[in-house]
Amino acid sequence: MDSALAPLSEKIQALRINGPRLWDSLMELAQIGATPKGGVCRLTLTDLDKQGRDLVTRWATEAGMTVTIDKIGNGFMRRPGRNNSLPPIMTGSHIDTQPTGGKFDGNYGVLAGIEVVRTLNDHGIETEAPIEVAFWTNEEGSRFVPVMMGSGVFAKAFTLEHAYAATDTEGKSVKGELERIGYVGEQEPGDHPIGAYFETHIEQGPVLEDNDITIGVVQGVLGIRWFDCTVTGMEAHAGPTPMALRKDAMLAATHIMQDVVAAAHRHPPHGRGTVGMVQVFPNSRNVIPGRVKFSIDLRNSTDALVDQMVEEVKALAVTVAKEHGVDVKIEMVSSYNAIAFHDNCVDAVARAAKSLGYSNMPVVSGAGHDAVYMAKLTSSGMIFIPCKDGISHNEIEDAKPEHITAGCNVLLHAMLERAGVV
Numbered sequence: 001m002d003s004a005l006a007p008l009s010e011k012i013q014a015l016r017i018n019g020p021r022l023w024d025s026l027m028e029l030a031q032i033g034a035t036p037k038g039g040v041c042r043l044t045l046t047d048l049d050k051q052g053r054d055l056v057t058r059w060a061t062e063a064g065m066t067v068t069i070d071k072i073g074n075g076f077m078r079r080p081g082r083n084n085s086l087p088p089i090m091t092g093s094h095i096d097t098q099p100t101g102g103k104f105d106g107n108y109g110v111l112a113g114i115e116v117v118r119t120l121n122d123h124g125i126e127t128e129a130p131i132e133v134a135f136w137t138n139e140e141g142s143r144f145v146p147v148m149m150g151s152g153v154f155a156k157a158f159t160l161e162h163a164y165a166a167t168d169t170e171g172k173s174v175k176g177e178l179e180r181i182g183y184v185g186e187q188e189p190g191d192h193p194i195g196a197y198f199e200t201h202i203e204q205g206p207v208l209e210d211n212d213i214t215i216g217v218v219q220g221v222l223g224i225r226w227f228d229c230t231v232t233g234m235e236a237h238a239g240p241t242p243m244a245l246r247k248d249a250m251l252a253a254t255h256i257m258q259d260v261v262a263a264a265h266r267h268p269p270h271g272r273g274t275v276g277m278v279q280v281f282p283n284s285r286n287v288i289p290g291r292v293k294f295s296i297d298l299r300n301s302t303d304a305l306v307d308q309m310v311e312e313v314k315a316l317a318v319t320v321a322k323e324h325g326v327d328v329k330i331e332m333v334s335s336y337n338a339i340a341f342h343d344n345c346v347d348a349v350a351r352a353a354k355s356l357g358y359s360n361m362p363v364v365s366g367a368g369h370d371a372v373y374m375a376k377l378t379s380s381g382m383i384f385i386p387c388k389d390g391i392s393h394n395e396i397e398d399a400k401p402e403h404i405t406a407g408c409n410v411l412l413h414a415m416l417e418r419a420g421v422v
Helices: 008-014 019-030 047-062 107-122 149-154 160-165 174-181 207-211 249-266 303-324 343-355 370-374 401-419
Strands: 066-069 075-079 089-093 131-135 196-202 215-221 223-232 272-274 278-281 291-300 327-336 360-365 380-385
Touching: 019 047, 019 107, 019 401, 047 066, 047 075, 047 107, 047 131, 047 174, 075 107, 089 107, 089 370, 089 401, 107 131, 107 196, 107 401, 149 160, 149 370, 160 174, 196 343, 196 370, 196 401, 207 215, 207 360, 215 343, 215 401, 223 249, 223 303, 249 272, 249 291, 249 303, 291 303, 303 327, 343 360, 343 380, 343 401, 360 380, 370 380, 380 401
Parallel strands: 089 131, 089 196, 196 380, 215 360
Antiparallel strands: 066 075, 075 131, 215 380, 223 291, 223 327, 272 291, 278 291
């Protein structure tokens, strides 16, 4: 049958994105803030971020999309549908990077959305609902805190005023920098309906690559609990003080540190336990440490599981304090609830991966993403692809062109399922 006369459903089934075009766009955006080691340093609300935003919005305009910026600088690039009274089916991510970031983290999710629109344009396909591509402000949190700022303000997790007041190490504020680069829009954050939200992302971990799987169907995001633990003993001379008479804060701390990791092993497969920061006082070669402060990062797929891990570590800390004659204080720094993505979006991703013939498996995200906040507002889901050696937040971050193409094809078909085709 002549393809021009084939039923639309057959055309949609055969529809594929232009992989080389998407790859070229990623490589062009990566030149803005390119680093000598092949990565990208494009911190949020800098002149380089403005250049990145300007390029992305130009591409959107060239693809026939209208661009709306809200007051926190989030960008919404819209392709109209047949029925524009319907809330748009949205995809997106971020284009700010870490100081030693890569080409794909966040950027892939935004440019994959633009490639979806370009592909629809190429084939003259109209959707029932509008399609939108978003870029969110300050997802990384490397210059301003909190992380996922733009989507957090959008979802009312914190106020616009709180975000505006955040400052960097030089005392420059979010509001001032938004004004300086010309990205303070008029729309109130959140005054923007969304019919469904998808986010395509590199996995930032090694599971897909280790299993030789192309598509990760993301079920949700791990719950996170961050603590600071301070163990206080008594500093003393390392030579004259017998072992039995010491109050060694470091020795006691190491028992708790080991249990942080052990707690994760006790609650597989998604338990995570990490001690990433340690401060020792007085930090002298021949002095028994009198105080040790360290971070505790506990994660799991449900809040019940991560809270169980917390209680186990705290119980062990009580025992350690008694046995070693030290004081142990554990203070919460921040807490993020586990997020389960919505079945209708998760299933749409799984169906798309299967129909396209890509190997796939259910996965969870160990990192936070803007989709976490979108899931509080609308049906949401994520698509993961492998990244080399599971490395991200690093200049050597890498992904294969065929995986970049595959993830975008899944995004295209999942979005069309939700948006409907005229």
